[in-house]
Amino acid sequence: MKSRKIIGAVSPSSKFLAKKMLEGINFNETKVIVEYGAGTGVFTREIVSKMAENTKLLVFELHEPFFKKLEEEFSAYPNVFVISDSAANVLKHLEENHETHTDIIVSSLPFTNFETNLTIRILKASERALHKNGSFIQFQYSLNAKKLLSKIFEMKSVQFVPINIPPAFVYTCKKK
Numbered sequence: 772m773k774s775r776k777i778i779g780a781v782s783p784s785s786k787f788l789a790k791k792m793l794e795g796i797n798f799n800e801t802k803v804i805v806e807y808g809a810g811t812g813v814f815t816r817e818i819v820s821k822m823a824e825n826t827k828l829l830v831f832e833l834h835e836p837f838f839k840k841l842e843e844e845f846s847a848y849p850n851v852f853v854i855s856d857s858a859a860n861v862l863k864h865l866e867e868n869h870e871t872h873t874d875i876i877v878s879s880l881p882f883t884n885f886e887t888n889l890t891i892r893i894l895k896a897s898e899r900a901l902h903k904n905g906s907f908i909q910f911q912y913s914l915n916a917k918k919l920l921s922k923i924f925e926m927k928s929v930q931f932v933p934i935n936i937p938p939a940f941v942y943t944c945k946k947k
């Protein structure tokens with residue numbers, strides 16, 4: 772039950788959702804990318820195939836079996852760091868990887884299943900972690916998170932992706 776709550780999805784995201792999550796990223800101009808909640812790696816694989824050679828990718832995954840698989844799959848990529856810790860600790864891990872900020876955060880975290888305090892802690896840490904002009908890109912299965920995201924970030928767009936199980940909304944936010 773606990774794992775199900777943490778994972779927060781019935782199946783991995785579709786290619787359509789992956790495309791929508793990543794289409795606004797200028798991969799030639801990103802030095803650091805952070806991913807929260809990589810799961811089975813649907814977005815991670817796309818990011819790795821698109822990112823420039825010298826871009827660093829920090830991948831957070833809390834569920835141990837997913838973490839182990841991701842760690843194995845990306846072990847040959849020197850710029851991909853798979854981290855078995857909560858996204859709430861993003862600032863600590865940026866520092867440990869000799870970075871102060873990230874250009875992009877791609878998040879699949881199931882905020883609907885989280886205590887509000889944890890969501891706020893993650894969003895505030897993310898806002899601090901973002902570079903000026905950085906983007907926070909999040910998908911959710913409802914519009915519930917819109918109000919909270921708009922308090923912490925500048926909301927740029929909300930896009931509906933019908934071809935996904937369940938259909939999803941992609942929020943693109945900027946640092947205020």
Ligand SMILES: C[S@@+](CC[C@H](N)C(=O)[O-])C[C@H]1O[C@@H](n2cnc3c(N)ncnc32)[C@H](O)[C@@H]1O
Binds near residue numbers: 777783784832834
């Ligand atoms: C909805 S799934 C998304 C998986 C994948 N990105 C996809 O779209 O198919 C959310 C993932 O977030 C992970 N997760 C939940 N809470 C987390 C946290 N605080 N920090 C990092 N990962 C977390 C879960 O283990 C799960 O794999």
